[in-house]
Amino acid sequence: DVKVTQSSRYLVKRTGEKVFLECVQDMDHENMFWYRQDPGLGLRLIYFSYDVKMKEKGDIPEGYSVSREKKERFSLILESASTNQTSMYLCASSHSGYANTGELFFGEGSRLTVL
Amino acid sequence: SQQGEEDPQALSIQEGENATMNCSYKTSINNLQWYRQNSGRGLVHLILIRSNEREKHSGRLRVTLDTSKKSSSLLITASRAADTASYFCATDQSYSGAGSYQLTFGKGTKLSVIP
Numbered sequence: 001d002v003k004v005t006q007s008s009r010y011l012v013k014r015t016g017e018k019v020f021l022e023c024v025q026d027m028d029h030e031n032m033f034w035y036r037q038d039p040g041l042g043l044r045l046i047y048f049s050y051d052v053k054m055k056e057k058g059d060i061p062e063g064y065s066v067s068r069e070k071k072e073r074f075s076l077i078l079e080s081a082s083t084n085q086t087s088m089y090l091c092a093s094s095h096s097g098y099a100n101t102g103e104l105f106f107g108e109g110s111r112l113t114v115l
Numbered sequence: 116s117q118q119g120e121e122d123p124q125a126l127s128i129q130e131g132e133n134a135t136m137n138c139s140y141k142t143s144i145n146n147l148q149w150y151r152q153n154s155g156r157g158l159v160h161l162i163l164i165r166s167n168e169r170e171k172h173s174g175r176l177r178v179t180l181d182t183s184k185k186s187s188s189l190l191i192t193a194s195r196a197a198d199t200a201s202y203f204c205a206t207d208q209s210y211s212g213a214g215s216y217q218l219t220f221g222k223g224t225k226l227s228v229i230p
Binding site for chain 1: 146148150155156157158159160163203205207217218219220221222223
């Protein structure tokens with residue numbers, strides 16, 4: 001079974017802490033994405049990456065950074081967590097190429113609470 | 116920015132009834148996708164319809180697309196309690212040039228199927 005694995009399902013952190021959310025996919029996908037999901041706001045794109053060491057800002061990149069050192073791994077970093085970053089974080093991946101339809105494969109999500 | 120908007124926000128039906136959810140979008144698209152999310156889990160791809168298609172079926176799912184009205188509908192026939200979930204439409208907002216599409220999600224319709 002193809003899989004996108006997020007390292008932590010639930011995290012509780014304190015304001016100001018540095019937080020790492022890890023995502024690994026085993027489908028050899030070129031593209032990886034980080035979304036956050038909040039009630040009433042739907043899914044919003046934070047950052048995405050089309051290749052190793054490449055990153056692009058999504059709709060809401062402020063307060064976040066990412067790292068893609070290997071093709072299968074895409075990390076989301078909160079340099080100094082704040083309470084308004086309490087949310088569900090979803091990682092996704094997809095194939096690239098002109099035949100790609102953009103179908104995303106999602107991980108199970110990481111629910112982060114910042115106190 | 117939000118591209119697709121689902122309607123209604125919430126829908127409650129009896130088992131065996133049909134469920135219809137609608138999605139409207141603003142700009143031209145190459146394809147439109149529907150995803151399902153069980154509570155607290157990641158999203159799962161259900162079906163994709165291309166801009167040159169008007170209707171598509173997959174099991175109990177029927178999707179229609181009207182590009183002139185910039186709208187799509189998802190019909191689930193003979194619903195089951197296990198269909199209880201949130202349903203999202205997603206459209207390809209832009210072509211990155213790297214061979215992939217960036218999807219933009221609506222806020223979702225929460226479907227409850229009562230046994």
